[in-house]
Amino acid sequence: MEEKNENLNKKVAAWWDDNPFVYSFEKKEVAPNVDFFREVxxxxxxxxxxxxxxxxxxxxxIDYNKLRDKKVLDIAVGTGWSTEQFARHGATTTAIDISPKAIDLTKKRFKTFDLPEPEALVADAQNMPFADGTFDFVLAWGCLMHMPDTEKAIREIHRVLKPGGRMAAMMYNKNSLHWWYYIWLSKGILRGKLLSMSAQQLANRYTDGVYQGGNQLTKFYSRKDIKKMFSMFNSCKVRVYDTTTPIDHLPHRRVPMGSILPIRFKNYLTKKLGQSLWIEVQK
Ligand SMILES: C[S@@+](CC[C@H](N)C(=O)[O-])C[C@H]1O[C@@H](n2cnc3c(N)ncnc32)[C@H](O)[C@@H]1O
Known part of the structure; x- marks a missing residue:
């Protein structure tokens, strides 16, 4: 990895170690116990x-039942909610995260629920310590867009999958209300932030960790970008998902005029302009 990316990668790792992802807008106390994990x-x-x-x-x-006895790699596990599901459904699961805190939390989650200790290790998805063709299934939920060299991580996923193996990932959609309206237009143009920040800095500031001043790196991709990045796979399906809340909150969450739109129209718009891209590929 070139030096610039390497430095950024260290900052990304340190930021997530200080701010484990607990699905809360506020900074939450991390107290690994039953209530904490079930709240996540x-x-x-x-x-x-x-x-x-x-x-x-x-x-x-994810059809967890189909993964019984399969070799599953769970990339960037955060607090281990997905790793727990794979293990409970009988998959042979390996969890990795670049943050030691995330791996510690994942192990503590297993201990908390009396599950056998998982294979969980601190590792960088852009350079994975696994042999070619090791896994049947890889999950990369909400993480590839936080890596300086996303393309390298994708090549690594391709390498460690068995022929015919599958990967599913969630990444942020660039052609979304979230990016173009709520961040670029509202913060960047109307609040003038683009005068002092680049579009990339805006994305870092107003996505994950928004109440902690933003995170180190968040990238948005279009469906076209995704198709190109995953073109080495035999098949690639990309779908857009979200709740209708971003539409309800138009033009502003204090003036939620969007909520009066017919639900079918809101569902239609959501399928086009939602925030999440769900990507399924097969090697
Ligand atoms: C938004 S959190 C998502 C965590 C988890 N998937 C979840 O949904 O709870 C992003 C995660 O990606 C991890 N991460 C960032 N860069 C990584 C890398 N290069 N390799 C492995 N994990 C990485 C972070 O440490 C963090 O746990």
Missing amino acids: DRKFIKWTPWGQRDMRPLSGM
Whole structure:
């Protein structure tokens, strides 16, 4: 990795270590116990209703039962909500995160729920310590867009997957209300932030960690960008998801005129302009 990226990567790792991702807008005390972990799970489900079929986080997007006895790599695990689901469904799971705190929390989560200690290690997804063709399935939820060399991480995922192996990821959608309206127009233009900040700095400031002054690196991608970045895979499906809240809150959350739009129109707009890209690829 070139020196500039290496320095940024260190800053990214240190920031996440200081600010473990707990699905809360405020800085929350991290007290690893049953209530803490189940609160993270509840918040995940609340933030991502489109990903749920039942009360297991991401049950609407991942058929956990099909992963029994499969080798699963869970990239950038945060507090380990997804790692717990893979393990509970009998997958042979390896968890990695660049933040030692995240790995510690994931191990503590397993201990808290009396699950066997998982294989969980501090590792960089841009340079993974695994042999070629190791895994059947990889999850990369909300993380590839925080890495300086996202393309390298994607090449690594391709390398460590078995032929026919699959990966699913969530990344932020550039062609979204979130980016173009709430960040670029509202903060950048109307509040004049683009006079002193670059578009990249705006993205870092007003996405994850917004109440902590922003994080070190958050990138937005269009569907076209994604298709290009994952073009080495045999297939790549990209879909847009969100709640209708960003539309309800138009033009401003204190003047939520968008909420009076017909629900079918809101659902239509959400499918085009939602914040999350759900990416499924097969090697
Ligand atoms: C927004 S959090 C998401 C965490 C988790 N997927 C979740 O949803 O709770 C981003 C995570 O990516 C991790 N991360 C950032 N860069 C990474 C890298 N190069 N390799 C592995 N993990 C990384 C951070 O430490 C952090 O835990």
